[in-house]
Amino acid sequence: MRVMVMVKATKDSEHGVMPTEQLLTDMGKYNEELVKAGVMLAGEGLHPSSKGARVLFSGKKRTVTDGPFTETKELVAGFWLWQVRSMEEAIEWVKRCPNPMIDDSEIEIRPVFEAEDFGAEFTPELREQEDRVRAAAAQQAGKIN
Known part of the structure; x- marks a missing residue:
């Protein structure tokens, strides 16, 4: 299963406080562990x-609001996309994570929808379209990196 792991924002992250060299070092090591494990x-x-x-979005109307946004606890400061066997495995990986913020922080884990989650409404034609879009996106990501 794939999960989105979201690091919640704090007042410091919303004020642009950058991580310390030590935190960047610790996170780099942690990310290397995640990659080596295939996660x-x-x-x-x-x-x-x-x-x-x-x-x-309200019907056909679109209204744009520029940041900043006031509810810091609802904002995301960073993310990972992981491939894990279970939610329990994802939780165990998060428990090993260095604290991503200077003070208290929170990390949220949510499963990513997979094609089979959509049932019959996700027709073979829609699946083919999704496969084409994902392949093109992967190719584009290869050009950027």
């Missing part, structure tokens, strides 16, 4: 919400 598919840190935007 990590992707992972990145995110800029503060002050550099972001939200788009609200």
Whole structure:
């Protein structure tokens, strides 16, 4: 199963406080462990919400709101995408993670939808389209990296 592992933002991360050299070193070692174990598919840190935007959908209307956003505890400061055997395995990996923030922090783990989760509505044609999109995205990611 794939899971999205989200590092929740803090007041410091929202104010642009950068990680220490020690934390970057510890996270680098942790990420290497994840890769060696075949768990990590992707992972990145995110800029503060002050550099972001939200788009609200209401019928056909779209409303853009520029950051920053006030509810820090609801924001994400970084993420990983992991391939694990179970939610229990993901939890065990997160428990081994260095504390990603200077003070208290929180990491949320959520399963990623897979094609079979959508049932009959995900027709063979839609599956083929999804496969094409994923292949093109992977190819594009290879050009960027």
